[in-house]
Amino acid sequence: MSEPILTLTDVVVAFDALRAVDGVSLTVPRGQRRAIIGPNGAGKTTLFNAIAGAVPPTSGKILFDGHDVTRLPPHRRAQLGISRTFQITNLFPTLTVQDNMILALRGLSPRKFSLFGSSDTDATEAPRIAAALTAARIGERANVIVKEMSYGEQRQLEIAISLVTTPTMLLLDEPAAGLSPSERSMIAEVIRSLSRDITVVLIEHDMDLALGLVDYVTCMFEGRVLVEQPPEGIRRNSQVQEVYLGKPRHA
Known part of the structure; x- marks a missing residue:
C-alpha cells in the first residue's frame, strides 16, 4: 500500500x-x-x-x-x-464555460487581485484549461454559456473546474x-x-x-x-x- x-x-x-x-x-x-x-x-x-x-x-x-x-x-x-465539488451546482450561469474555468484557475493566483487583469488566457493557463475540459469530456463546449448546457454537462464542468487547479x-x-x-x-x-x-x-x-x-x-x-x-x-x-x-x- x-x-x-x-x-x-x-x-x-x-x-x-x-x-x-x-x-x-x-x-x-x-x-x-x-x-x-x-x-x-x-x-x-x-x-x-x-x-x-x-x-x-x-x-x-x-x-x-x-x-x-x-x-x-x-x-x-x-x-x-485539495479540490472539491458540491452537491448543488456552484457555477456562474451567465458566463461561458471558458470564463468559469478562468475564474477558477485565477482564484488561487495573485492575478485575482489585479484590477486591470485581462480575461484572455496566457500561455500557461490555456493548456491547463483545455486539459481539464478534455478530461471532463466537454472540451468542445468552451464557448457555450453555462445556462445553455444540460444539467449533466454542468456537473462535468464542475469536475473540470476542480481539475484545472491541478489538485x-x-x-x-x-x-x-x-x-x-x-x-x-x-x-x-x-x-x-x-x-x-x-x-x-x-x-x-x-x-x-x-x-x-x-x-x-x-x-x-x-x-x-x-x-x-x-x-x-x-x-x-x-x-x-x-x-x-x-x-x-x-x-
Whole structure:
C-alpha cells in the first residue's frame, strides 16, 4: 500500500450537543479511489466539510500530504492540493464555460487581485484549461454559456473546474445527484479515467455507481465509521445492508 495522503485522527465536529462527526479516524493512501457511504444524517458531508476546511473540527487532527491542515482555511488547503465539488451546482450561469474555468484557475493566483487583469488566457493557463475540459469530456463546449448546457454537462464542468487547479486530492460530493442514467454513465467514465496522480474521495448515494468506481469504502453511521472494506466486502456486509442498503429479504 502506498503512503497515505490523508489521515484523520479522532475527528469530531459538534454543533452544540449534536456530534455530526463523532471520533472519525481513517487513512486514505495516495492514488486511491475511496467512497464514503452511509444513510442520510450519517455525517458524510460534514466530514467532507471538515476535510476541505468549510467547518473546523471541534477536536482531532487532519493531516494532508504531510501538512497539519486541521486549522487551515479552505483556500490554504486548496493551495496545498485539495479540490472539491458540491452537491448543488456552484457555477456562474451567465458566463461561458471558458470564463468559469478562468475564474477558477485565477482564484488561487495573485492575478485575482489585479484590477486591470485581462480575461484572455496566457500561455500557461490555456493548456491547463483545455486539459481539464478534455478530461471532463466537454472540451468542445468552451464557448457555450453555462445556462445553455444540460444539467449533466454542468456537473462535468464542475469536475473540470476542480481539475484545472491541478489538485492531488479531489473530493466529489454526490457527483451523480439528479442525473439521468446516461448522464451518470458519463460522470462515471470521467471519474474512472482520472489519473492515479489524483486521489479521489467521493460521497455517492447511487451504490452501484460508487462501488463500481472505488478501491475501498468507508461506511458511516450516526457520525462514526461503521466498517471499512473493499467494494465486494461492502456488498456482502450485514451491518451495511441493515443500516444503508436495507435488510435482505428472505424467501
